[in-house]
Amino acid sequence: xxxxxxxxxxxxxxxxxxxxxxxxxxxxxxxxxxxxxxxxxxxxxxxxxxxxxxxxxxxxxxxxxxxxxxxxxxxxxxxxxxxxxxxxxxxxxxxxxxxxxxxxxxxxxxxxxxxxxxxxxxxxxxxxxxxxxxxxxxxxxxxxxxxxxxxxxxxxxxxxxxxxxxxxxxxxxxxxxxxxxxxxxxxxxxxxxxxxxxxxxxxxxxxxxxxxxxxxxxxxxxxxxxxxxxxxxxxxxxxxxxxxxxxxxxxxxxxxxxxxxxxxxxxxxxxxxxxxxxxxxxxxxxxxxxxxxxxxxxxxxxxxxxxxxxxxxxxxxxxxxxxxxxxxxxxxxxxxxxxxxxxxxxxxxxxxxxxxxxxxxxxxxxxxxxxxxxxxxxxxxxxxxxxxxxxxxxxxxxxxxxxxxxxxxxxxxxxxxxxxxxxxxxxxxxxxxxxxxxxxxxxxxxxxxxxxxxxxxxxxxxxxxxxxxxxxxxxxxxxxxxxxxx
Amino acid sequence: xxxxxxxxxxxxxxxxxxxxxxxxxxxxxxxxxxxxxxxxxxxxxxxxxxxxxxxxxxxxxxxxxxxxxxxxxxxxxxxxxxxxxxxxxxxxxxxxxxxxxxxxxxxxxxxxxxxxxxxxxxxxxxxxxxxxxxxxxxxxxxxxxxxxxxxxxxxxxxxxxxxxxxxxxxxxxxxxxxxxxxxxxxxxxxxxxxxxxxxxxxxxxxxxxxxxxxxxxxxxxxxxxxxxxxxxxxxxxxxxxxxxxxxxxxxxxxxxxxxxxxxxxxxxxxxxxxxxxxxxxxxxxxxxxxxxxxxxxxxxxxxxxxxxxxxxxxxxxxxxxxxxxxxxxxxxxxxxxxxxxxxxxxxxxxxxxxxxxxxxxxxxxxxxxxxxxxxxxxxxxxxxxxxxxxxxxxxxxxxxxxxxxxxxxxxxxxxxxxxxxxxxxxxxxxxxxxxxxxxxxxxxxxxxxxxxxxxxxxxxxxxxxxxxxxxxxxxxxxxxx
Numbered sequence: 001x002x003x004x005x006x007x008x009x010x011x012x013x014x015x016x017x018x019x020x021x022x023x024x025x026x027x028x029x030x031x032x033x034x035x036x037x038x039x040x041x042x043x044x045x046x047x048x049x050x051x052x053x054x055x056x057x058x059x060x061x062x063x064x065x066x067x068x069x070x071x072x073x074x075x076x077x078x079x080x081x082x083x084x085x086x087x088x089x090x091x092x093x094x095x096x097x098x099x100x101x102x103x104x105x106x107x108x109x110x111x112x113x114x115x116x117x118x119x120x121x122x123x124x125x126x127x128x129x130x131x132x133x134x135x136x137x138x139x140x141x142x143x144x145x146x147x148x149x150x151x152x153x154x155x156x157x158x159x160x161x162x163x164x165x166x167x168x169x170x171x172x173x174x175x176x177x178x179x180x181x182x183x184x185x186x187x188x189x190x191x192x193x194x195x196x197x198x199x200x201x202x203x204x205x206x207x208x209x210x211x212x213x214x215x216x217x218x219x220x221x222x223x224x225x226x227x228x229x230x231x232x233x234x235x236x237x238x239x240x241x242x243x244x245x246x247x248x249x250x251x252x253x254x255x256x257x258x259x260x261x262x263x264x265x266x267x268x269x270x271x272x273x274x275x276x277x278x279x280x281x282x283x284x285x286x287x288x289x290x291x292x293x294x295x296x297x298x299x300x301x302x303x304x305x306x307x308x309x310x311x312x313x314x315x316x317x318x319x320x321x322x323x324x325x326x327x328x329x330x331x332x333x334x335x336x337x338x339x340x341x342x343x344x345x346x347x348x349x350x351x352x353x354x355x356x357x358x359x360x361x362x363x364x365x366x367x368x369x370x371x372x373x374x375x376x377x378x379x380x381x382x383x384x385x386x387x388x389x390x391x392x393x394x395x396x397x398x399x400x401x402x403x404x405x406x407x408x409x410x411x412x413x414x415x416x417x418x419x420x421x422x423x424x425x426x427x428x429x430x431x432x433x434x435x436x437x438x439x440x441x442x443x444x445x446x447x448x449x450x451x452x453x454x455x456x457x458x459x460x461x462x463x464x465x466x467x468x469x470x471x472x473x474x475x476x477x478x479x480x481x482x483x484x485x486x
Numbered sequence: 487x488x489x490x491x492x493x494x495x496x497x498x499x500x501x502x503x504x505x506x507x508x509x510x511x512x513x514x515x516x517x518x519x520x521x522x523x524x525x526x527x528x529x530x531x532x533x534x535x536x537x538x539x540x541x542x543x544x545x546x547x548x549x550x551x552x553x554x555x556x557x558x559x560x561x562x563x564x565x566x567x568x569x570x571x572x573x574x575x576x577x578x579x580x581x582x583x584x585x586x587x588x589x590x591x592x593x594x595x596x597x598x599x600x601x602x603x604x605x606x607x608x609x610x611x612x613x614x615x616x617x618x619x620x621x622x623x624x625x626x627x628x629x630x631x632x633x634x635x636x637x638x639x640x641x642x643x644x645x646x647x648x649x650x651x652x653x654x655x656x657x658x659x660x661x662x663x664x665x666x667x668x669x670x671x672x673x674x675x676x677x678x679x680x681x682x683x684x685x686x687x688x689x690x691x692x693x694x695x696x697x698x699x700x701x702x703x704x705x706x707x708x709x710x711x712x713x714x715x716x717x718x719x720x721x722x723x724x725x726x727x728x729x730x731x732x733x734x735x736x737x738x739x740x741x742x743x744x745x746x747x748x749x750x751x752x753x754x755x756x757x758x759x760x761x762x763x764x765x766x767x768x769x770x771x772x773x774x775x776x777x778x779x780x781x782x783x784x785x786x787x788x789x790x791x792x793x794x795x796x797x798x799x800x801x802x803x804x805x806x807x808x809x810x811x812x813x814x815x816x817x818x819x820x821x822x823x824x825x826x827x828x829x830x831x832x833x834x835x836x837x838x839x840x841x842x843x844x845x846x847x848x849x850x851x852x853x854x855x856x857x858x859x860x861x862x863x864x865x866x867x868x869x870x871x872x873x874x875x876x877x878x879x880x881x882x883x884x885x886x887x888x889x890x891x892x893x894x895x896x897x898x899x900x901x902x903x904x905x906x907x908x909x910x911x912x913x914x915x916x917x918x919x920x921x922x923x924x925x926x927x928x929x930x931x932x933x934x935x936x937x938x939x940x941x942x943x944x945x946x947x948x949x950x951x952x953x954x955x956x957x958x959x960x961x962x963x964x965x966x967x
Contacts, residue, residue, distance in 0.1 A: 085533045098532065105526055107533060204533040211765035239535050240767050318765060321565050324576020325530040329631065341571055341629065368567070368760035377762060 008167035011076045011224040015117070018075035019068060025058040025075030029119045032077035035168035036122065043144045043153070045163040047082045048090050049122040057119050071117030073231055079172040081160050082123040083130050084110050084215065085204035093206045094126045094138040094156075097326045097333050097352030107204025108239065109173060109215045109232040116231035121169065124159030128354045129323065130175055130208045132156050133183060133426035134416065137356045142413055145188060147453060151410040154184030154426070160218045161188040171228045172218045177208050178311045179406070179430025181216035182442035186405035186455025189444045191472065193217045193225045194430075196463045197437035198243035200229075201236030207322040209315035210241075212434050222443065222472035226250035229465060245463060253466035258474040259293030261467075263458070264398035266301045273428065275408040281454040282404045285445035285475070289402070292478050294471070299394040299401060303386040304432045308424055310387065311431035312360075313367050313380035320364030326352060359420065388436040395461050400471060403429040405442040405455030433459045441468040443475055490689040490724045493697060494655050494716065495606075495647035499640045500666055501613070501680040502545040503673045507637035508612045509536030509579065514639070516678050520632035528637035530574030535766050542610065542639035546586055547772065547780050549641050549671040550608045552787055555590030557777050561609070563764035568757050572615035572631050580611035580642070582761040586770065592645075594661045594789050595803070596654065603658050604646040610770075613638040641671070647686065647697070652716035656709045659683055664788045664811045682707050685716060688733070689723045698723075699733045703747050705740045715740040719747050791816055799829035808837045814852040821858035827865050835865060839879055843886055856885050864892035872896065873903050876949060905952040907959065910943070913951070914959045917942040928964055936960065 009017075017023035033051050040046060054077070061068055061075060068074045080086060083093040085103035092098045106114070114120065127137040135143040135158025143158040145151040146166040153162040157174025161184035164172050174181040176194035185192025193216055200215040207213060215232065219225040230250050236242040265286055270279065290296045328334035328348030335351035337344040353361070367376035394401055407428050416423040433440040438459050445456035456475070460468045507514055510527035526534040550557050564582035590605035615636040621627040643662070649655045663681055667674035674680055683706040688698035703719050706712040723733050737756075738747040786794075792810035795801050801809070809819045815836065822832040836851075840861070844851060864885065868878045873896055884895050904910055917939055918925055924935045943956050 083533075091532070093532065101532070103526075103531065103533070105531075202533075203535050206532040207766075209765075238537060240537050241535075241765075317762060321567055321575075321577050321760075321762070324567060324569065325532070325574060327569060327571070327576060329571045330529055330574065331531065339627075342569075345569055365760065368762055370758045370760075373760075373762075 008170065008220065010221055011073060011170040011219070011227050014076050014170065015072065015074050015227075019071075021065070023075065025061040025068070025117075025119060026055060028075045029054050029058040029077050029121065032121050032169040035166070036163065039146065039163070039166040039168055042149055043146050043162050043166060044141055045124055045143050045153075045159040045166070046079070046122045047092055047094065047125050047138075047140050047159070050089055050120065053089065054119050054121045057114075061117060061119070068117065072227060073113065073171075074117035076118045076171060077121045077169040078113060078118040078228075079122050079124045079160055079163050079169055080110055080120055081126050081157050081172070081174045083126055083175055083206040083208075084173055085206065086110055086120065086123065089120075089123065091123065091206070092140070093130070094128045094140065095352065095354070095357070096139045097348075098206075099139070099333065101332050103204070105204060107215075108201035108236045110204065112232045113173065113228070118171070118231070124157070124163060124172060124174075126159055126174075127156035127180075128357050129206065129319070130156040130177060130180055130213075131319065131356055131360055133179070133423050134411070134413075135159060135184070136413060136417060137354055139354060144413065145410050147189060147451065148410065151412050151452070152187065154187035154406070154410060156180040156184075157192075157216070157218060158184045161185055161190055161192065164188070164190045164218045164220060167220075170220050170224050173228075173232075174216050174218050175205055175208075176214055176216040176430075176434065177212045177315060178427045178434045181218060182430050182440060182455065182457055183406045183426055185218055185442040186444075186453065186457075187410035189447075189453030189455075191217075191219045191222055191225050191444070191476075192405075192442040192455070193219075193229060193465070193468070194434070194440050195229060195233065195465050196243070196439040198241050199439065199463060199465065200232050201234075201239040201242040203236055203238040203242075207318075209318040210322060211318060212311075212315055222441075222469050222476050223251070223254060225441070225472075226254055226469045229469075233465075243463070248466050250466055250469055253470050254473040256470050258471050260295065261400065261471065262295045262297065262398040263289055263400045263402050263471075264297060264299030264394050265402050266304060266394075267298050269301060269304050269429075270404065273407055273425070274404060277448045278404050278406070278408060278454050281446040281448075282402075282456060285456040286402060288445075288475065288478065289471070292474055296402070297398065299398055301387075301390040301394060301401070301432065303383060303390050306383050307387055307432035307435060308427055310380045310383045311427060311435055312363070312424060313376055314384060314435070316360040316364030317367045317377050317380075318364070320361045320368065323353070323357065323361055356420070384435045387432055391433070391436045391438060391459070399461070399464075399467060401459040403457045403459065405429060405457040409448050409450075409452035409454055429457060433457075438462060439465045439468055441472050443472045445475075488691040488693075490720075490727060491692040491694070492649075492651055492716070492720045493647045493688050493690060494649035494651070495686045496645045496649065496655060496658065497684045497686075498643045498659065498662060499613075499682045500549065500643060500672050502542050502639040502641055502671055504539055504541045504545065504639050506539060506541075508539050508542050508610065508639035509637055512637065515634060518634060520630070520634065523634040524636070528574065529633055530576075536579060536764075538767060538770065539639060543586075543770065543772070544780060545639075545671045546608065546610050546641045547777060548669045548784065549643070549666055550587035550590065551777070551781050551784055552665050552669045552671075553590035553592055553605045553608065553643070555587035555605055555608055557587045557772060558584070559772055559774070560584070561586045561770045561772075563610075563767045563770065564761045565764050567760045570614065570617075571629060572617045572633070572636070574615065574633060574636055578612060578614065579764055579767070581609035584769075585609035586772075592658065592661060592665065594657075595792065596657055601654065601657065603648040606644045606646050608641055608643050611640050611642055612636075613640050647688075652713045652720060655685060655716055656713035659712055660709050661789070668788050668811075668813055669784060676708050679707060683712055685712070685719075687716060687719050687723065689720065689727060698727075699735050701733060701735070702737045703740055704737060704750065711740060711742065714745060715747060718745060722747065785813055795819070799823065799833075801829060801833050805830075805833040805837055808841075809833060812851065814850060818851050818854070818858050822862050825859045825862035827862045831865055831869075832862075835861060839882055843883070847886075855889055856882065860885060860892060867892060867896060871903060871905065871952060874949060874953070877903070903952045904947050904950045905955055907955060910947075910951055910955055911959055913943055913946050914939075914956065914963050917946065918960075918963050925964065936964070939964070
């Protein structure tokens, strides 16, 4: 919000002010749109900004104060990653293929956010079909990191992370398949929550890898992340993989004490391939957790180092099928072609998909092919089961596992474009929890000497988002408290 | 030369009789305007997800139970990947390595004795849309796609290669349809493509147990086409083998126009479907209680009913088959019998006149305007000699139209048989006196003209004369002079 104080308003503060009548939804929305206008030329976080639609929604809300008083996100401006369908609002997934695609329906998470009183102001930039770790694979140009515009915001939810980090608005939805919410949160210095697989409906989330995709939240604080998750979580008749278990009161959980909770650190894993400064901030974060009364100890995740290759096998295989529907027949791009069905298909897919997508489609198709299935896809699934079993074993000894979110701070634009394997290594610590379906959160835990944010990742037991948010909140407020005292 | 023996297995796709599609809430309907029964899910829009129709699962389980299959506590959906314009997602959701049910059998009494075909598996899958090509091939032509059928629920039933000829295969297909209609799993309309059949055919020297190279013949969507296509394919393969050639391992399509099978693709060109588990759907878990409840709902199956009707009512095979194929027909039959009619009489009327009237009126037997009780009362009047058989058919038509009682129609229309000997005697004498030439012929030994006199009497009485009395009186009159 008006970032005069240097700190933007939280969603909670906006909601409370709107409910109390001290602020209108229209004012909150206008402020967000103005801030976006200021930042956009520098960071390009959005594919579409829907100012008129947003202002209309805000005025509708302001006209109904009785309703506003009940809404948990009353008047809170939010941004939505452009791979979540929004009825009547162009949804591109960062691809030429869907450049002009206007969905006839809302994603469940989007609908629930709006029903909670949030105002959608725009659709954020992302890597094409969420495949990437820098938002450079967007067909609409890269997003830049507001902390240092020569660097990427991470990805694939780079636009959502960047707009929250810029202070334009307090909450944005992203999606996380192998780290796409957590890693950009880490790069931009915001909170990124990937819920348990099945906690949030995937209906309307444009599929990348269906067994891994999960709608996630980027927010300025753990408290705001809790508020957003509360609105979007829960069973959905339109998604057979959405969990039926009840959604706890996350805000209430934030207040529970954290002393005595056990945190496991897989030392052997963190020793490898990690930037020195990142490791240092991570170690200090672990010290801080200990200082708050948590029991920090070592755990072992012996198969975690295989997470990246296994993740790329499984995710690419599923992606190769999920992307087959873009054939030029019913919607989206239809490229000029030779008049044959195969020709139309090939021309459309060639023109509509970027290089990285084609790479992954080929990789995935190969991994599923007769004669290679056993060696690649089936084997990948077996190692996935081992990775999951590692976490299950760890959770018999500890309540959370702590890891750096990413092995490095934000890298420079273009730095990894020609080296896909280097790009894939950004998922080193995030792919494992995704393969296991576990909830994980990235919270800011300091900066490098150059001022680049570093993220601490906490991984929880299945459906223990409340626990993650509670430790994140304690860390945030505790760390802030210590800073104030310092 | 050793004769060739065909070895045939079938894959039958059965459209299940649900109101809505397998993975979305769109109505299953073939009659509507193209693309009027579609939604984001069955159009494969980005972000849309499938949700399994529980009713379709029930119908598939009922089918599996009727076929004696083992229904698995857990089955798994898979994606079958291939590009085709009428396949909206670029993959079909089906079941692959863990089907819903396996290991059944269909047994029936065939023309040449008892038949037994093992069922390898039954699984659930979604149907594709329909493509229609217009104009020439290439850039000037057009392909229109209708997605109304996209996502319609199918059970795919795969047999073992237990069929030894085209006729047996067609017989199996018909018995399968009868069975699945009887359990309510499908509406079974062949015209609307509710059952579609592909066949795997190979030949081997009679008596050998080595299988030949199989050819898949697709697109066999009626009992008659199935038989014709297989006859043709068996002949085609036999001709190749007789000439010392080798049958290609390939897929062929039955062409209705030419009555031949045409090569579609060789095994080398066969698709690699890249099956993998469908991540959008959890495994399908079926409890023992659910299976038991569905088993309890199974009606008497047609083959058991046929055996029972044949045994307990002494019906001839053909009549028993016709009546047992349809639960409502069997119920109607049994009601007519319990109203007091002899089983054979009842069967004759039902498979004859009633079937004809139903067909004309396009009604099913449970919609018949003549109740089993009314039919029994009508036929009893024939047995009592009140009306003739021919007259009864007329009365039945009037009952059909008006809903009136048979007795009332007979009385009001004066249709009762004339059995008054004095009245008939006068008519007989008149017929004899009016035809002296014929009388002379008869007396000259041409006894065939007797029939002519019967006809004259019947004509004079409007067909109401009791034939037995007419015969007796006529003989007496003609012998008299």
